Amino acid sequence: MSALILDGKELAKTMKEEVLAAVAEFKAAHGYAPSVAIVRAGEDPASVSYANAIRKTFEGAGMGFALHALPESASQEEIVRVVAGLSADPNVHGIMVQEPLPKGIDEAVVKEAIAPQKDVDGVHPVNTGRLAQVAPAGRPAGVLDFFVPATPAGGMEILKRYKVELAGKHAVVVGRSNIVGKPMALLLLRENATVTLAHSRTADLAGVCRQADILCAAVGKAGLIKGDWIKPGAVVIDFGVNFVEGKMVGDVDFASAVEVAGAITPVPGGTGPMTNIMLMLNVLQAARLLVR
Numbered sequence: 558m559s560a561l562i563l564d565g566k567e568l569a570k571t572m573k574e575e576v577l578a579a580v581a582e583f584k585a586a587h588g589y590a591p592s593v594a595i596v597r598a599g600e601d602p603a604s605v606s607y608a609n610a611i612r613k614t615f616e617g618a619g620m621g622f623a624l625h626a627l628p629e630s631a632s633q634e635e636i637v638r639v640v641a642g643l644s645a646d647p648n649v650h651g652i653m654v655q656e657p658l659p660k661g662i663d664e665a666v667v668k669e670a671i672a673p674q675k676d677v678d679g680v681h682p683v684n685t686g687r688l689a690q691v692a693p694a695g696r697p698a699g700v701l702d703f704f705v706p707a708t709p710a711g712g713m714e715i716l717k718r719y720k721v722e723l724a725g726k727h728a729v730v731v732g733r734s735n736i737v738g739k740p741m742a743l744l745l746l747r748e749n750a751t752v753t754l755a756h757s758r759t760a761d762l763a764g765v766c767r768q769a770d771i772l773c774a775a776v777g778k779a780g781l782i783k784g785d786w787i788k789p790g791a792v793v794i795d796f797g798v799n800f801v802e803g804k805m806v807g808d809v810d811f812a813s814a815v816e817v818a819g820a821i822t823p824v825p826g827g828t829g830p831m832t833n834i835m836l837m838l839n840v841l842q843a844a845r846l847l848v849r
C-alpha cells in the first residue's frame with residue numbers, strides 16, 4: 558500500500574492566498590506593510606540563498622524586506638548594535654538573525670538583543686520559554702503572544718490541515734535542535750501527543766521510531782530512517798534537507814517509507830514550502846502586535 562502524500566507545496570499555495578489577503582487587509586487598515594529585517598554576518602552560501610528566497614517571497618507578497626549584511630569580520634558588539642537598533646525601530650516588525658554567525662560570536666547574546674515581540678524566528682529565550690510553558694490544548698492558556706520557529710510551525714500546520722489526530726498518539730521526533738526538533742516536540746506535546754525526543758545518543762533509534770504513530774525527522778542525514786523503522790500506517794513528517802548527487806532528499810528513505818507509512822511528506826514539496834509561509838504569518842503577527 559502506498560502512503561497518502563502530505564502535499565506541502567499545494568498547501569503552501571493555498572495558504573499563500575490566505576496570507577496575501579491578510580496582508581492586503583493589514584495594509585488597508587494601517588497604511589503600511591508588515592516588514593521583516595534580516596541580519597547576517599558573513600556570506601554563508603545557504604544563508605545567502607535563504608535570504609534571497611525570503612526576499613522574493615516577501616516582496617512578491619507586498620511585504621517589506623530589508624537585509625543587513627555585515628562582513629564576516631563583524632564583532633559581537635557591532636552585530637548586537639544592529640539588532641538592538643532594529644529592535645527599537647518602529648518601522649521594523651520582524652527580525653531574523655541568520656546562522657551560522659562568525660566564529661567567536663556568542664549566539665545567545667545576539668538572540669537576546671532581538672525584541673521578543675519582533676522575534677519572528679522564535680529564538681529569543683522569552684519565546685522559547687513561553688512555548689515550553691504553554692498550556693496543553695483544551696486547557697485555559699495562561700501564556701499567549703509568542704513566536705514559534707517557522708519550520709516546526711509548518712509541520713504542525715500540515716498535520717492540522719490534513720486532520721491528523723494527535724491527542725493520545727505516540728509522537729517520536731528525531732533531532733533536538735532549538736529551531737526544529739525541540740519546538741516540534743513541544744508543539745506535539747501541546748496537542749496532547751505523548752512525545753519521545755530522540756537524538757544522536759538515543760539507544761536503538763530504529764526501535765524507538767517503530768513505536769511512533771507520528772514520526773518526525775529533523776536530523777540532516779540523508780535517508781537515515783528506513784521503511785522498516787516505520788510502524789505500518791504511521792504519519793511521517795520529514796524536515797530533512799540533504800543533497801545527494803545534486804538531488805534534494807529528506808532524512809527519511811522515501812522509496813521504502815512510502816510503502817509502509819499511512820501518510821508522508823515528500824522532499825522536496827513537503828515541509829520546505831511551508832516554512833516561508835509560516836514566516837510570513839509570524840511577521841504579520843508581529844506587525845499586528847506592534848500596531849501603533
Ligand code: NDP
Pocket residue numbers: 708731732733734735736737738755756757758759762775776777778781796797798799828829832
Ligand atoms: P541540527 O544539526 O541543528 O540538529 C540535528 C539533530 O539531529 C541533533 O539533535 C542531533 O543530535 C540529531 N542527530 C544527528 N545525527 C543523528 C543520528 N545519526 N541519529 C539520531 N539523531 C541524530 O539540524 P537542524 O535541526 O537545524 O536541521 C535538521 C534538518 O532539517 C536538516 O536537514 C536541515 O537542513 C533541515 N531543515 C529544514 C528546514 C525546512 O524548512 N524544512 C528548515 C531548517 C532545517 P544531537 O543533539 O545529539 O547532536
